Amino acid sequence: MRRRIADIPNRQLQQLGSAINQWQIVPNGTEGYRTAEVTLGGVDTAGLSSKTMESRRVPNLYFIGEVVDVTGHLGGHNFQWAWSSGFVACQYA
Numbered sequence: 001m002r003r004r005i006a007d008i009p010n011r012q013l014q015q016l017g018s019a020i021n022q023w024q025i026v027p028n029g030t031e032g033y034r035t036a037e038v039t040l041g042g043v044d045t046a047g048l049s050s051k052t053m054e055s056r057r058v059p060n061l062y063f064i065g066e067v068v069d070v071t072g073h074l075g076g077h078n079f080q081w082a083w084s085s086g087f088v089a090c091q092y093a
């Protein structure tokens with residue numbers, strides 16, 4: 001049955017709005033390493049200088065990019081992190 005929105009009672013519209021806004025999607029799995037693009041974990045940033053990327057514990061040891069526990073959303077953030085941290089480290093290493 002087709003109805004004009006203007007003819008639907010507010011209560012029904014609010015129920016519809018709530019149902020849509022509270023709709024939750026629960027992922028049921030991942031595709032694993034076959035399509036993985038970035039890894040969680042790695043060298044703890046607390047152990048590195050954020051200015052030089054040098055280890056706080058081992059002088060002259062630098063960590064950059066994917067090996068550090070920094071994870072960006074897809075869309076270039078991981079490349080940017082790899083390039084930026086590499087650039088920073090190169091100023092000091």
Ligand SMILES: Cc1cc2nc3c(=O)[nH]c(=O)nc-3n(C[C@H](O)[C@H](O)[C@H](O)COP(=O)(O)OP(=O)(O)OC[C@H]3O[C@@H](n4cnc5c(N)ncnc54)[C@H](O)[C@@H]3O)c2cc1C
Pocket residue numbers: 035036037038064065066067074075076077078079080082
């Ligand atoms: C399929 C895929 C798609 C992606 N798409 C995007 C994207 O669209 N945008 C984005 O921002 N990020 C993307 N990423 C993530 C991004 O590629 C990485 O975050 C980034 O390349 C990390 O750079 P990196 O130099 O730290 O490490 P890597 O690029 O992994 O470089 C590490 C290098 O070290 C070499 N190596 C390893 N072990 C040794 C060893 N023992 N001796 C010598 N060399 C060694 C490896 O061969 C490799 O060349 C993608 C990743 C994958 C896998």
